Amino acid sequence: MLKHFVGEGSNEGGRDDHSDSGKWNVFPGGNFDAHLVPFLDGGLHLDSKTEQMAAVMPCYGIAYDPNDPDGLGEHVGSAYSKHNISILRNTGWDGMICTDWMILDGIQHGMKDKAVPERYAKLMNNTISQHGGSFQPDVAKEAYDLMVKADGEDKAIETLRENARRIFKVMLNVQLFEQPYSDRSEAKAILENKDAAAFGADASDKAIVMLKNSGNVIAKDGMKDKPKVYIPQKFTAASKSRFGGDQPATIAPCFGAKLENEYWETVTDHVAESADPSEADITRLTAEELADCKYAIVKVNNPKDAYQGVQGGPSFMTVVMGTEPEPGPYWKPLSLQYRPFTADQDYVRKESLNPVDELGELQNRSVFGASTYATNESDLDLVLDVKSRLPEGCKLILVVDADRPMCFHEIEPSVDSIVFAFKGVSEEAYARVISGTVEPSGLLSFQMPKDMQTVFEQEEDVPRDMDPYVDADGNSYDFCFGLNWSGVIDDERTKTYKAAPLTKPEKEEVKADA
Incomplete structure (x- = not known):
């Protein structure tokens, strides 16, 4: 499973899309296609027996290009985004897609105004097979009924079967049905394998x-x-x-x-x-x-910035741990230094890249004037x-x-x-x-x-x-x-890696549905 598709790491202000404050994946440099490279050039062209990634996990974030505000599709999290997921499907990839955790009733960026069954139906129609951290058969049935009402039973059952097929395909490929048991002696031999331990130690040294x-x-x-x-x-x-x-x-x-x-x-x-x-x-x-x-x-x-991953709620951790998010304002700078930091200099954005939230309400997410500190x-x-x-x-x-x-x-x-x-x-x-x-x-x-x-x-x-x-x-x-x-160090690796970074996939054409 390759993750997180697509744009994880480009979160506004370096924040984390596990929380509400980091829900926007922003592309001020117009560089969305560069973030597709690991998936289209990498995951679809593996140097292995499988040849391709078996599954993908989308990120939580909403893709947004301030140079083209509607160019990356509907302002919804990646798993809900037809624009994003269609890029994978339009290459002919037939793998399984599993959402990140708590996406139905925890971190539903861009879908807060929809009921849980509506979210489920939207994911199903977007070729999403699994919903991380969720097991809600009753909600699934409600979602299916919504799909029948909207598109008819033939279309709804076809969509359901396709999503189920992709789950079973992954399970069959790892022989979960043909051989569901493990041999204790074989597992022990693998665990205690000296060559594997030496390989691990060598990898640690090289890291x-x-x-x-x-x-x-x-x-x-x-x-x-x-x-x-x-x-x-x-x-x-x-x-x-x-x-x-x-x-x-x-x-x-x-x-x-x-x-x-x-x-x-x-x-x-x-x-x-x-x-x-x-x-x-x-x-x-x-x-x-x-x-x-x-x-x-x-x-x-x-x-360790005090606000990393805890700004705004609910977040993944507040859902899992049952704690309340820190009261607003949520917009704090995230510091990479040990001493306390205040974002009051001219180089700090005074207005966020997108002046509204995903529901169309005014929202300035600038951290100008706010302070933070390192917990260590x-x-x-x-x-x-x-x-x-x-x-x-x-x-x-x-x-x-x-x-x-x-x-x-x-x-x-x-x-x-x-x-x-x-x-x-x-x-x-x-x-x-x-x-x-x-x-x-x-x-x-x-x-x-x-x-x-x-x-x-x-x-x-x-x-x-x-x-x-x-x-x-x-x-x-x-x-x-x-x-x-x-x-x-100046060797063959540095000669290779110091090449200019790719800004778009080379092995696959980027085709997105509107």
Whole structure:
């Protein structure tokens, strides 16, 4: 299943279409067709036995081009959009389409004025076979009755059967009927397969991008003598998990708790025993106590904006967790920096691209004058604190475990080396790279913006149109940048990837129904 079709990532102001505030996928650069490339050139032309994607999940958002307000069809979420879905069907693709979750009665962008059975009928008529997160047979029957009333029983039953056929086609292709059972011994052998584990470890190593390496801090076999490395303790406040449930406050090493002394000799802060941990329970090592440390390693997350994914409601998370959305106004800037940010500069849009909402009511979604903050500003504070206590000659290595791009201007000048990867890379993989056991080979898949002005000046739908951050060594954190032990990587991959980005599919003609 390939997702999310089409335009996910071009949400207005960088917001999230899981919530009401991010419901518009905007194309100020007129670049809608570029967002079709992964589906029409990619999913329809796979280098595999299947040859094509088996299924597609549409996004929640409403496609909107301010240069042609009605050119991308009806102002409804992608699964409801005849314009969007017809692009797939007009290529001859016969796969199954499954909506994103809660689209019938939770996140029905553009369809709020319709009853649930009407939404269901519209999806059925748009060749949508499955409705993510929903099981409502009674609603389905009401929708079918509406279809019979509108188009007659022959047409309604034909539509129903076609949608059912596509579901069964997917199930048959993975043999859910012919062989519905699994063999425990075979499953165990697959799970414990050493070749598969080695492949996974190699993939993790290759996913790590070395962004900075001043003075060749990270070098081949650089820690073979197991030097002393300071890894500070980190306090994490109590919180609720994403799907509910309380997470207690914790104090733990910020990196490598399960790798202690495997690649280096670990030195860490003193922690007092406490039933209710707090920052006060940590006694930081002094510069004198760190005198014989050669390195320090601090692991952080990218800045986590306080309003990312929670602006406006109902959202996917408010539906799942049963919580109420934050009261309006919903229009907050989304920051990629650690320190608080206020969007009161001239480069911030004072009016949203579309001055009305999907129901035709006036609505200015500009964030001008509004403020936001990162919930993990303490990550930056930890790095700066560690830097202030390190003895001369001790090198600070920063590990960034990220889920989106970020601004580096606040943190890069204080560290000697940076290794960066998106979520899912193991700490052992980071350790292999940091210790010099494995040479870093990863390349940035996104540009890292110079600052928040660059973030706001970028057009949501246009790739590689920002000024990247340039670090103290003069390296630009641009798309396809990465370092290895010898310096900036320049190989066959970079020659391929640095080609101009595609702005329209090359293998399929884009044909959309009105």
